[in-house]
Amino acid sequence: MTNPVGQPRIIIVNFDGLRPDLVGPATTPHLDRLKRNGVTLARQRTVYPSETRVALPSLVTGTPPGRHGMVGNKYLDRTAAPARYIDTADDRLIEAVDAASGGCLMAVSSLGEILAAHGRTLAVLASNSAGATCLLNHKARSLGHHTISGHYARICTSRPLLETLQAQLGPLPTPPPPGRPDLTSQSFLTSALLNTVWPQLQPDVAILSYAEPDISSHDYGVAGTRTLDALAWVDHQFGRVLEWWETEGRQKNVHLIALSDHGHVTVHSHADPHETLKAAGLQCGPAPGPDVDTVVVPGQVGAIYLVNPSERNIRRAVAAMIEAPWCGPIFTAARNDVDGIAPGSLARELVMMDHVRSADILFSYRSDDRTDPFGLVGGTWSNDAPIGCGVHGGLHPKEMASLGIVAGRAFRSDSVSEIPSGICDVAPTVLNLLGIATPNWMQGRVLTETFAARGVGRPSIAETTYVVSTSIYRQILRCVQVETATYIEGGWANCDL
Known part of the structure; x- marks a missing residue:
């Protein structure tokens, strides 16, 4: 489906596990530049538990886990007989649970389903686990939407598209061995978005999800040298997206949203x-x-x-x-x-x-x-992670704090919003930009306070x-x-x- 010129389109870029206080001119110059082009959400929060495969479903459903039902990276399914342990990193297990529940893996429709019902499309490009990638649009195959994994060919919903990308960019990167940063897939997916998916497939919404700096934070510490190197790498990849957006995309009414799904503590x-x-x-x-x-x-x-x-x-x-x-x-x-x-x-x-x-x-x-060895606030106990390394999932404010920057024609520029916001607000805001009514079951809200339109009042806060x-x-x-x-x-x- 061809997208009319001037109709709003949105690119969402997720930086897995990025603490907002690590964003700055020295560490992430491109994200820092985006701040000057848009609105920084200074009180952005994720959901509890502050885990990726809980937060990403909240991103695409506009609801917390108690509503959409993905209650943990891992959980016990007591509706099965016998009860079984579910690790949502496994996309095949996710598909099995969805099938066994009659298509009700999640209790509400996700962004991909809503867009499809209105004749719109969602493309997903992610280097996260196979399961996390799947959860961003778990019905992509039946909807005819495109999903591309940075590592797992079986996740890709179009074999011809995957073959085209590999002909252009080389083989799909293999997952790095334990203890190594995941870098190659981030550049593969960025090139796939800029060279093929966005200009040729023309999705209404694209989600580009980088698995770093989360992987390195777990292995080397929240601000270890190799973690900062991985962060610099993904910021550079994002810089390629930003450069295209500044020179071309913004004029075509493309909106750019940068976020993280959770933070880390030590x-x-x-x-x-x-x-x-x-x-x-x-x-x-x-x-x-x-x-x-x-x-x-x-x-x-x-x-x-x-x-x-x-x-x-x-x-x-x-x-x-x-x-x-x-x-x-x-x-x-x-x-x-x-x-x-x-x-x-x-x-x-x-x-x-x-x-x-x-x-x-x-x-x-x-x-x-x-204060941890890197000078960052936030420490915790853990049952299995090494001392000195980064973890998340809990309720410390540094785990709950997440990156949020919105930019584009609809938003103000070079601005900071001190009004609380959260990852559940992304889907309602995206739908609003596209002129689609927010379903009444969404518990997130439209971030109207970030809009450039005058006359938007300050919402009530309690x-x-x-x-x-x-x-x-x-x-x-x-x-x-x-x-x-x-x-x-x-x-x-x-x-x-």
Whole structure:
């Protein structure tokens, strides 16, 4: 379908795991230049858990995980018989779950589906995991949309397109070995977008998702030398997009949105939740098994599924956890509008995680504001990541903070918005630019305060702090509401106990 000249089109560029405070003239000169061309969202936030395969579905659905249902990079599917462990890095498993659920992997339509219903198209180019790439438009094949992975040929929805790209750019890059930055695929996908996908396929919306600096942050630290080198690499690739946009795209009414799906903090101590729960009489494992009564999902995000999720068992587990020095904010099913069913816990709906797939107990590892070896604020415990390396998934403000810059004819230039915003606002804003009504189930909002049109008023803002405590444990959750949209500012445990 040919796109009429002058009709708005949008390119969204995601920098996986980029902390906004790493953006600057020395580290990311091209992103810094984009700031002068558009509006910087100074209070942009991601969703909880602050994980890629939770945030990207929120990006394309305009809803938090409690609504779209992708509640973690990994989760236990108890709707299956028997219950099975789901790792959403596996695109084939995602497709199997979607098929088994009658096409309801997500509880709401994603951006690709909405665009298709209005005769528009979405192209995805991503170097993230196969599963993360799939989640950006998981029905792309049936919609006739184009998805290109930077590594996995099976993800590409068009064999002829892949063959054309490989003829032009060389073979699809193979994933780098563990401990090596992922650089080649970023340049492959940038060239694919600029040389073929955008000018020839003319999608209404394109998502270009770089897997760096997230990979290097995990391996070398949030601001390690090799992480900054990887960040410079993807900023250079983005610079190619920016140069085209400044010389050609902007005049053709192309809008450019740069974002990140989450931030990072630095590991300073190791935790052992299995040992804590075992001492409380609970037999733990990473997946269902004959001798397992408590599934603790592996990774930085704390998700605990009990074989017998009685209130008594949940209270017993939480009581043991809040005595541990590593336990940060903790959430269970609601007893009322604030409290969870276990003393010391908050209701999980406060972090917009009340879903049938959600764990019986959600927790974050305790974080703090100590300065890491790179001079960055933000430290945490971890159950498996090396000390000194970057992690994410929790509620520290530096994990929740994400990059947000919008630029184009519809937006102001060289401006900073201090009004809270979030990753769920991207889809409503994109639809608004295209003249498509925002579905009433989207919980994000249109970022009208960034628009160049005069007369747009300041939206109403209300901040709320939730506190719950026991004699030995206290947690705080701070949220802010802008009109009907809610954003999580951060969560802390044992503050001022």
